[in-house]
Amino acid sequence: MEKNLDRIREVIRGNGNIVLVSGSEVTRESGMNGVRAEHMVYDIEQKYGYSGEEIMTEQFFTRQVEVFYDYYKEVVLGAREPSLTTVYRAAAELEKRGKLTDIVTRMVYDSYREAGCDHVIMLYGTVEDNKCPSCGKVFGSKYIRESKHVPKCDDCQIILRPGFSLFGEMLDNARLTKACNAIEYANVLLVVGTHLNSLTWQSMLRYYGGDKLILINTRENVGDERANYRAYGNISEIFGYITDYEE
């Protein structure tokens, strides 16, 4: 394993234009459930009577907005802010050194930006970008979390729209194009915390034609053998090591 990690570290040391693809295990490591919360499917069904994928849809938002926002507050946001793990901080450091070009993520939390990264493409949008559909005023996650009932614009009293795409909605085309371009022109593609067979990533990763696809994840999955380099275990530990990050 050590030898393997050293080989990956040499690739990172010796190359620029690295693009980071950040998956749900990175989010999980920071203590957050994500929108889908696939690791707590059973609990969610018990509590809400629906799955997260059913609740986080336009239809549900229109018909049962109270349940929609209960789920948003309790599952998507939870009791606390995401912790800034080594992955986020090491990514910021790598960007500062001019080696990391872009970060592409499905995550809806602004952790990379909070850690100091400037080039973050958030495919689904963010929990910090909830909007009043009438006046366009933006409300962050804190406002949602602290709303006693369904969150409304403090000027118009109109129910806010979540800042991220709902299931079944089209993704923002500009963001999608930007992400595909970043992946296509990447020298090194560093995929962290997801498996390569996930539908979103499968369609995007095929744009990468290089021979430096590095995969870091908690455990092995079917389809991983397409990566040129792989390592499994504690994501933050591995990421810190291969990027020469010092706490």
Ligand SMILES: [Zn+2]
């Ligand atoms: Zn308003």
